Amino acid sequence: AQKVTQAQTEISVVEKEDVTLDCVYETRDTTYYLFWYKQPPSGELVFLIRRNSFDEQNEISGRYSWNFQKSTSSFNFTITASQVVDSAVYFCALSAFHAGGTSYGKLTFGQGTILTVHP
Amino acid sequence: DTEVTQTPKHLVMGMTNKKSLKCEQHMGHRAMYWYKQKAKKPPELMFVYSYEKLSINESVPSRFSPECPNSSLLNLHLHALQPEDSALYLCASSHAGTLSQPQHFGDGTRLSIL
Numbered sequence: 070a071q072k073v074t075q076a077q078t079e080i081s082v083v084e085k086e087d088v089t090l091d092c093v094y095e096t097r098d099t100t101y102y103l104f105w106y107k108q109p110p111s112g113e114l115v116f117l118i119r120r121n122s123f124d125e126q127n128e129i130s131g132r133y134s135w136n137f138q139k140s141t142s143s144f145n146f147t148i149t150a151s152q153v154v155d156s157a158v159y160f161c162a163l164s165a166f167h168a169g170g171t172s173y174g175k176l177t178f179g180q181g182t183i184l185t186v187h188p
Numbered sequence: 189d190t191e192v193t194q195t196p197k198h199l200v201m202g203m204t205n206k207k208s209l210k211c212e213q214h215m216g217h218r219a220m221y222w223y224k225q226k227a228k229k230p231p232e233l234m235f236v237y238s239y240e241k242l243s244i245n246e247s248v249p250s251r252f253s254p255e256c257p258n259s260s261l262l263n264l265h266l267h268a269l270q271p272e273d274s275a276l277y278l279c280a281s282s283h284a285g286t287l288s289q290p291q292h293f294g295d296g297t298r299l300s301i302l
Contacts, residue, residue: 100287101287102287102288104290106293111295112276112278112295112296112298113293113294113295113296114231114278114280114291114293115293116290116291116292116293119288119290121288160230160231164287164288165287175233175236175244176233176291178230178231179230180229180230181228181229181230183228
């Protein structure tokens, strides 16, 4: 079975603080993909990053960085120098073959972390 | 701007009404999805179309009827809905046939059932 756990339900920070959103996943598959999505109040889920199970390189994109560690089944997301515009719900998601028995990429979402950045 | 367009953005309907939600994408994606999302919850998959054919129905009640008229359009026909069906309905699309491709989502339709 596939499972994604985002233990932090809500996080509140003040602008310019760094914040890390945790994501822990479970899967029996050796090939899988991990994603982070941002959902602002407007509703649209915005794709942020994809990481495959064979690539443990960390990635940095501007103020965003991701730390993928297979040894702990974690794919954490850090926002450096947070801004008010970062306020949103963030979802970690897993795509693995056995999630749907097909190759269409059924996403297993975590419960989401509500991030509020105060001015 | 989102590359997946959903209309309407808001919909209020009675339990006896018939309405349709529409979704359009022009990214050449051949997989399209409907999700239902309740407040403070993750999206729940409802239907998947792959190459215009329904490939997955996640045991959705028959009062929801999907339709994929062509590779760019996806509809969700609604009839005799219940108050618990009030939610945000999200459409998404992706390249078909691979696990690795991210899904691209629309802004959603906020549906309220009176």
